[in-house]
Every structure is written in structure tokens, then in C-alpha cells.
Amino acid sequence: MALGKIIAVHSYKGGTGKTLLSVNLAATFVRHGKKVCLLDLDFRAPSLSTVLKIEKAECWLNDYLNGTCEIDKVLIDISDRIQNKGKLFVGLANPATEAIRDMSAKDRKWEMRALGRLLALRNSLLNDKGFDYLMFDTSPGLQYSSINAIVSADLVIVATTLDRSDVDGTKRMLRELYDLFEKKTDIIMNKVLQDVSSKSGRDQLQTRIKDLYQVPLLGIVPCFCDVLKGEGNIIFAQERPEHPFTKILDEIASKIDNNMA
Amino acid sequence: MTKQEVLGRKPLHILEKIRENLEKLNEKMEVMIELQKHGRKDIQPIPEAPLDVMTLLSMPDHLRKTAMTVCRLGRATAEEIAQQTHRARAVESAYLNQLVIMGYLKKERKGRKAYFYVDRESQG
Numbered sequence: 518m519a520l521g522k523i524i525a526v527h528s529y530k531g532g533t534g535k536t537l538l539s540v541n542l543a544a545t546f547v548r549h550g551k552k553v554c555l556l557d558l559d560f561r562a563p564s565l566s567t568v569l570k571i572e573k574a575e576c577w578l579n580d581y582l583n584g585t586c587e588i589d590k591v592l593i594d595i596s597d598r599i600q601n602k603g604k605l606f607v608g609l610a611n612p613a614t615e616a617i618r619d620m621s622a623k624d625r626k627w628e629m630r631a632l633g634r635l636l637a638l639r640n641s642l643l644n645d646k647g648f649d650y651l652m653f654d655t656s657p658g659l660q661y662s663s664i665n666a667i668v669s670a671d672l673v674i675v676a677t678t679l680d681r682s683d684v685d686g687t688k689r690m691l692r693e694l695y696d697l698f699e700k701k702t703d704i705i706m707n708k709v710l711q712d713v714s715s716k717s718g719r720d721q722l723q724t725r726i727k728d729l730y731q732v733p734l735l736g737i738v739p740c741f742c743d744v745l746k747g748e749g750n751i752i753f754a755q756e757r758p759e760h761p762f763t764k765i766l767d768e769i770a771s772k773i774d775n776n777m778a
Numbered sequence: 779m780t781k782q783e784v785l786g787r788k789p790l791h792i793l794e795k796i797r798e799n800l801e802k803l804n805e806k807m808e809v810m811i812e813l814q815k816h817g818r819k820d821i822q823p824i825p826e827a828p829l830d831v832m833t834l835l836s837m838p839d840h841l842r843k844t845a846m847t848v849c850r851l852g853r854a855t856a857e858e859i860a861q862q863t864h865r866a867r868a869v870e871s872a873y874l875n876q877l878v879i880m881g882y883l884k885k886e887r888k889g890r891k892a893y894f895y896v897d898r899e900s901q902g
Binding site for chain 1: 828829830831832833834835839842843846849850852896898899
């Protein structure tokens, strides 16, 4: 049996759609029958608890990284929210202000131990519990927690937009971060405003993105008002299976499946 | 007891000892060769150095590759690291020993094998 894989979703700037893409990509894998675990590693601005409307957890990921509880106590089974044979578990970052403050004051030795605990998840979740995918939603930029996630991952998905400062920063990160760790890195171009409904329009943009970044492109996601109207209240790919956004995620998930097999 | 008598009683044991010492000597020589190749400035021991991701980022490429592999495997011999990095065992052995001198890795001997690992729990 093929072993599961770890995917880190990262970006240079905030607001590129990491959490939206992570949640919906996880849901898409589950719709395809996979067993998925999604972990919120954005300890500076935790958002998964809000998106999934889970207010309390027996333990937070903060506790697991602190070494005060096992990962089993952190994971919450929300498979019932996705109508399929797949399984979806989530691990949440503590959204309390005090917890955020506590996490941002950790020293290098703590971060080193946290890396050890993230690396240990390959054994405890992928090998022992048989998850197909372990996904990390991270903080933007060069944060300790995000780099720990990148080092632990098999694949880094970079969510990027065509915003000038995001493009420049992403290019730098590709060269000076992911390359140094020899990580397999793919791009998702999100919030695209150009017309990509025609094949020529799509091809043109694809060539431009590939020239810009020189890494494989997983998909182009246009800016959909329908997705924004959801205001982060729904798992869009689950609620609207026929929507073009969901179809694009279906393609992205299948591409990842093929690439990682 | 004469030399012949000792050899007669424990020839295997003595040969083992010689082999062990030769291996230790070999490792030291590999480190010295590497020291000359990359210049000494790379390998100043840093007291209680944590092998965190920022340290990994700032390392020279050849050492980062080795250190990353130890991180991934948890605990490994030079042979096991070499299988992952597709570099020669002797080269990995030298890099691993450099990382030990720098304080980033710990080394433990079990019989004739030397295991390298990141000591994450004992520090501070």
C-alpha cells in the first residue's frame, strides 16, 4: 500500500487564499474517498476553528507542539460534514489572544522540538493511522511555524496572486526557501481576474505564470463572487459540487494524486 | 605474559579492537579532509546549538542536505544517510562528524555502528 503524503499550503503574503484552498482541497480529497487530516499551523491568526465553527477542542495543536498532549486528543472527526466515504479530521490552533501571544514568544529550542513533533506525525498519522493526506495550513511568509511545516512536507503548494508584491516575494521564496530545502513545490494562482474562459486566454496566462516562477502550475483559480459570497461560512466544494470552483479543485486534487503516486 | 601468549588467547578480540581503532582513525581523517576542503570557519562548535529551521537555512548546502536527512530519518548511520543523499558513505560520515563537532548532532556508538541523531529533548 502506498504511504500517505504531507502537503504544506503556504504563501508569501497573507490573504492569498491559503485557508480557503486548504479547506476546499481537503474536502475535495474527501469527496474523492480519501482519508485526510487538515492541521491549522497558523498560530498567529488561527482561522480553521472559525471556518469550521468549532469553538472548543479537547486539546489544541499548540498543546501537541508544547508536548503536553498526544495528537489523538487534538484531532476532531468532521467526516459527517462531507457526504462521501472519505474521512476528514482536523486539528485546530488555539484562537485565544493569550495563546497567540504565547506562541509568538517561543525560542529556537522550542521551535526545534516543535519540528521534531511535526516530523513525528508522518509516523503517527500516515503510517499508523493510515491517512492518505496530512495537510498543513500555514502562516504567510518566513515564520518559524511555517518553515517547520515546509521542512516536514513532501509537497509545498504555494498560493499566489498576480499582485506585484506577492509575485516578487513568491519568486524570492521559491529560490531562497523551498529550493534550499529541496522541496517539491507547485503553484496555485488564485483570485485571477483575467478572462480564462477561452483556451487561448488560459494558455497565455499559464505560459506567463510558468515563465515567472519556473515551477509546475497546479491550477488557475479565477476570482469567483460566489465563493466570496459564502463569507467563509461554508465548505464551498461540499455545498456546490457543480460550481466551476469545485471543478477546478477536482482537477487539482487529481493532479496531486497522480504526481504523488 | 608474552605477546604470543596474548595473541593466542584472544586473537579475535584483539583484531576487533584494531579494526575499531582503525575505523575511528579513518573517521577522524575524513573530518580533517573535509575541514581542509571547506575551510575551518564552517565548523566552529556552537555551545548548545539547536538544529532549528533557521539554522538549517543558514548552513552551507552540503551540510544542509545531510542535516535535513538526519531530521527526516530521526536516527541513522552514515550508510543510511548516504543511501538517501546518493553521496558516498565516507563523504556523509565526514559531514555527519562535522555536524557533531558543530554541536548540531549527537553521535552514539552501538557495537561497530555509529548512529547520528538530533538531540531535541535534552536541551534546555
